[in-house]
Amino acid sequence: MNQTKKEIKDFLISKDIKFSSIFEIDKLPGGSSNETWIIKYKNDSIEEKIVLRRHFQGMRNIDNKYPPLSLKIESDVMKAAYDEKIPVPKILYRTESKSNLGEGFFMEFIDGVALGNKIVDNNFLKSKKVNLSEQCGYYLSKIHKIDHERLENIQKSEAIDEFKKYFEIYRNYNLSIPVFDFSFKWLEKNIPNNEKLHLLHGDFRNGNILMSEKTGIKSILDWELLHLGDPHEDLAWICVNSWRFGKINKPVGGFGEREDFYNSYEKASDFKINKKSIQFWEVLGTLKWGIMCLKMYDAYKSGYDKSVDRAAIGRRSSETEIDLLRLITKEFLDE
């Protein structure tokens, strides 16, 4: 057993003697700023699992300007969400930055499907009573209603901040992609008025929501981009075509209709959704994904990650170009 696995086991045993039965510890592949570990143990001869999430060790500071969110804050917010009966994994133990394991937390393991292309399959849901768009609208409104005043150190990022952030990243790549410049110019001219600040998930999309084919949403994952901002940002992100997994005619995550999603959100909150703001955030969200593709390619170019998919993903940025043009010049015209 290597050193980290030993440290994980020692830490857990110090919390609860049942963890002496740990028989397998694996690190999941992937993850850019955080590591995820799955720990298996036996409880009365029944196999159980818990999950460790901690900062990437031996942190390479390639992106000092936008460091990953502290896992202390991430777990504070997840705990607040759990207390509001939002489906998220329960936080079990935290580890301090000065400890052997570094900053992180252990959480319960929840079973379900998170693979976007499986969820958009017409045969995924086994019950006609379940409406995933309505569930998304309902739980998103509950996230936005979390009282963020009592949570500490959460960054604010409104429309103008997000616009500037991504414009700067694009500029630094020194590329000339006319559709991107065209879209940034359109965004600059259509920046919405500031809304009252709400707590946003920041990455609420198909792929980050664990689903069950019988009951729908089981758990909302990947909170590392959470911040305070305009609720339209979250409402638009899940509708960006890149997250529809090929099902372009199902605007909500490739599985549902806008009406169901918006109506259920508005019904559960006092918030009135503004279509112009949705358009702004859908354009910015699409552009964001296009720039993230270039950013991932940059990891290849810089020699940091020489894998075949980091090289290829740069070419996926052109997918967002057609979506951007359609969003700006066609899709929202008759609304």
Next chain:
Amino acid sequence: MNNPPSKEELIISIINFLENDIISELKGQKRFHAHVAKNSLNIVLRQLKLEEENNSNEKKRLKEILKIEGNLKDLNQILCEKINNEEIDINNDKLIDHLYKTTMEKLSIDQPNYSGYLAEKE
């Protein structure tokens, strides 16, 4: 001039090798990477076929909009600058037409199965 096979034939032989002999042998991340490798070769194959005509169309339109000569890279850079400093209005029909055409040409190489590309083609 080189003896056969052509560069296209060489690439196709690797695509077939990956598809028929390699991918089924692999699991997990390596299998995924082998898929990506196959897709990348398909992009190169399409680019060999379409790039010349696409680029010449793009250049022709850029020269018309910008009224200057230059290579494709410089012309695109100038277009970006003019969009940025608003010398060209983003509501300009010629600009929008050019952006659509160029994007569709790019996608015909990068991702001709992409849902947004197929929807626009209809």
